[in-house]
Amino acid sequence: MDDLSEVISKFDGTVQTLGLAVKSAEREEKFARAAGHNGVDRVVKMGRMHLFSSPWDGVDLIRRWFVSFAMCLHRNETSEVSNGACGTISGGPRSESQALAAGARATFEANKELCSWLLNPLARWAEAAYGEKVFDDAACGYARYCFGVAQAQKVYERAGRYTPEGMPEIMSGVYEDEGYAVPYMWAAILIYALWRL
Amino acid sequence: MIKHIAMFRDEFLRRLAQNASVLELASGHGVLSLLAAEERPDIRIDGFDISTPAVAVAKRLLAVSGHGGRVSFAVKDALKTDGACTNGKYQGIISAMLAEHLSDPRPLFNVISHRTSRDGLVFFSTAIESPQRDHVFEYNQEASPPNGGGCWLARDTTRLRCWLNASRHTVSAACDRNDSTVALRAYAI
Numbered sequence: 373m374d375d376l377s378e379v380i381s382k383f384d385g386t387v388q389t390l391g392l393a394v395k396s397a398e399r400e401e402k403f404a405r406a407a408g409h410n411g412v413d414r415v416v417k418m419g420r421m422h423l424f425s426s427p428w429d430g431v432d433l434i435r436r437w438f439v440s441f442a443m444c445l446h447r448n449e450t451s452e453v454s455n456g457a458c459g460t461i462s463g464g465p466r467s468e469s470q471a472l473a474a475g476a477r478a479t480f481e482a483n484k485e486l487c488s489w490l491l492n493p494l495a496r497w498a499e500a501a502y503g504e505k506v507f508d509d510a511a512c513g514y515a516r517y518c519f520g521v522a523q524a525q526k527v528y529e530r531a532g533r534y535t536p537e538g539m540p541e542i543m544s545g546v547y548e549d550e551g552y553a554v555p556y557m558w559a560a561i562l563i564y565a566l567w568r569l
Numbered sequence: 570m571i572k573h574i575a576m577f578r579d580e581f582l583r584r585l586a587q588n589a590s591v592l593e594l595a596s597g598h599g600v601l602s603l604l605a606a607e608e609r610p611d612i613r614i615d616g617f618d619i620s621t622p623a624v625a626v627a628k629r630l631l632a633v634s635g636h637g638g639r640v641s642f643a644v645k646d647a648l649k650t651d652g653a654c655t656n657g658k659y660q661g662i663i664s665a666m667l668a669e670h671l672s673d674p675r676p677l678f679n680v681i682s683h684r685t686s687r688d689g690l691v692f693f694s695t696a697i698e699s700p701q702r703d704h705v706f707e708y709n710q711e712a713s714p715p716n717g718g719g720c721w722l723a724r725d726t727t728r729l730r731c732w733l734n735a736s737r738h739t740v741s742a743a744c745d746r747n748d749s750t751v752a753l754r755a756y757a758i
Binding site: 489490497500545546558563564565566 | 574575597622666700
């Protein structure tokens with residue numbers, strides 16, 4: 373085929389990304405539009421098809437972390453969800469929830485480049501591995517972890533020292549318990565980007 | 570915690586030797602190793618963790634990351650890292666937020682010391698005073714000198730240098746310190 377238009381006209385919705393290198397900007401835009409009409413999600417410069425950036429396919433992945441946080445914390449505040457992913461969070465009154473969400477957002481806003489360095493690929497890998505639900509799961513794991521830390525801090529302040537269980541109990545109840553360890557893992561990475569201290 | 574990431578990327582990853590072999594002790598979710606592979610396409614990384622569910626998460630993320638040829642994760646006690654790469658030595662060692670989970674962190678420092686090659690670089694961070702269900706060793710009180718107190722690890726790296734084996738390592742001054750956590754960069758010499 374001699375004409376790029378002819379190639380693009382053959383697209384049937386299975387082409388996700390198209391790399392273009394056309395001297396004329398006008399023609400390039402024309403091809404891009406045609407590609408979009410034929411089901412192409414992304415049109416980028418030739419050679420940049422595999423370079424990840426956010427937004428990705430029109431979706432701001434980092435924003436989704438915060439939307440999930442907001443939803444998770446809202447559910448926690450209103451206690452409307454009893455069996456959802458966040459239904460088992462306890463101990464987070466409204467003021468603490470708001471402070472948690474505001475603190476995470478403020479840390480991100482103050483360190484956008486660095487947070488994006490972590491959160492962008494994390495979002496990409498997490499969604500590819502676990503699907504969209506991972507944003508809710510991770511956000512709820514993060515919130516549950518933060519409230520757990522706050523409760524542990526109160527115990528610590530009363531005791532004046534750490535009061536851990538024995539190592540066998542920690543092994544079975546934390547490291548080997550999938551229901552505890554997996555949300556904990558999401559929290560353990562998110563705190564790097566969302567905790568100022 | 571965001572400063573830890575700044576230090577991890579800028580002071581550790583970007584200063585590793587070309588084609589460095591890296592060991593992450595207690596790699597957990599594996600994301601630090603995967604970020605390392607993303608930042609440095611020339612390095613190889615082995616991650617060990619004692620938690621089966623955590624390693625399962627790490628492997629699942631690894632499978633979609635595109636770094637499968639250079640990163641591996643295995644269920645293994647971080648303090649029993651035998652049979653590693655070249656002579657068991659690594660040019661980079663990551664021990665991020667592990668030491669506070671151990672009843673005695675000194676064996677960890679021994680592992681770090683013995684596994685770091687002569688041109689190696691260590692990224693070490695720990696919670697100094699941060700109660701959690703699985704935080705066992707509190708640096709502020711259990712490790713402070715009898716007449717001292719306070720964050721000895723952040724204030725005075727002498728003991729850490731000793732634990733790391735002073736003849737082979739220097740430890741930078743605390744580059745990231747706050748009230749509850751510390752991140753240090755240790756150079757092998």
